[in-house]
Amino acid sequence: MVLRLDDGAALEDFVRRNAAVTSPALLPELRHYAATEITPLWEMAEAELEREGLPPPFWAFAWAGGQALARYALDHPEIVKGKRVLSFASGAGLEAIAAALSGASRVWANDVDPLALAASRLNAALNGASLETIGANLLEPGAEAPDAEVIFAGDICYEKPLAAQVEARLRGWSAEGRLVLLGDPGRTYLPRSGLERVAGYAVKTTKAIEDSDLRNAVVWRLPGPA
Numbered sequence: 001m002v003l004r005l006d007d008g009a010a011l012e013d014f015v016r017r018n019a020a021v022t023s024p025a026l027l028p029e030l031r032h033y034a035a036t037e038i039t040p041l042w043e044m045a046e047a048e049l050e051r052e053g054l055p056p057p058f059w060a061f062a063w064a065g066g067q068a069l070a071r072y073a074l075d076h077p078e079i080v081k082g083k084r085v086l087s088f089a090s091g092a093g094l095e096a097i098a099a100a101l102s103g104a105s106r107v108w109a110n111d112v113d114p115l116a117l118a119a120s121r122l123n124a125a126l127n128g129a130s131l132e133t134i135g136a137n138l139l140e141p142g143a144e145a146p147d148a149e150v151i152f153a154g155d156i157c158y159e160k161p162l163a164a165q166v167e168a169r170l171r172g173w174s175a176e177g178r179l180v181l182l183g184d185p186g187r188t189y190l191p192r193s194g195l196e197r198v199a200g201y202a203v204k205t206t207k208a209i210e211d212s213d214l215r216n217a218v219v220w221r222l223p224g225p226a
């Protein structure tokens with residue numbers, strides 16, 4: 001079957017067919033469409049995704065960095081309440097959903113993978129949360145980010161060139177006076193300096209996607225204007 005990237009309903013149907021609803025370890029109150037042992041997503045779907053030029057299904061996991069950010073937003077609703085929030089590299093959309101449930105006035109989930117955005121829409125509906133999806137690559141020169149007061153970036157320091165571009169963009173946003181929070185479980189390309197530790201969580205994960213069953217994930221704040 002050919003997956004049409006401009007057909008939101010078909011993308012959502014793909015997510016429903018290839019993933020099962022579950023709750024992330026650190027976010028038992030949330031639900032999302034995820035790859036589980038009983039879903040053959042990686043094996044069967046990867047070929048289908050590759051044929052369509054799509055990346056591997058990152059959206060089918062709640063990554064440790066994103067779980068930490070979402071946990072922090074749920075436990076500290078005051079950081080997003082009444083504010084406009086952008087979740088950059090939103091994957092399954094859990095950080096965006098946490099912001100919406102914590103009272104954010106408007107929430108954007110941004111990811112370059114159209115399936116991630118389809119999954120985010122389904123996951124938002126599962127949790128009774130309201131969000132908008134944006135597929136633009138906000139790392140491209142001249143790309144305009146939505147007018148968000150708070151920006152979340154969950155688990156995005158996993159590839160060298162990408163992490164360098166993300167860091168520059170996040171620092172630009174924090175220099176504009178926005179609150180920028182990065183959730184990260186000690187990925188190789190996490191910036192070594194210029195971050196303030198806000199919170200830490202031990203996140204149960206799986207060796208299917210990590211090298212350990214437990215990751216220590218930290219919520220970092222990028223310092224604002226001097």
Ligand SMILES: C[S@@+](CC[C@H](N)C(=O)[O-])C[C@H]1O[C@@H](n2cnc3c(N)ncnc32)[C@H](O)[C@@H]1O
Pocket residue numbers: 055058059061062063064065066067088089090091092093095110111112113116136137138139153154155156158162
């Ligand atoms: C490891 S996943 C993290 C997803 C989610 N934040 C979480 O923690 O569960 C990384 C995500 O970054 C997205 N991504 C990669 N490059 C991006 C870019 N330039 N703009 C937006 N999203 C991007 C990928 O599509 C993927 O969904």
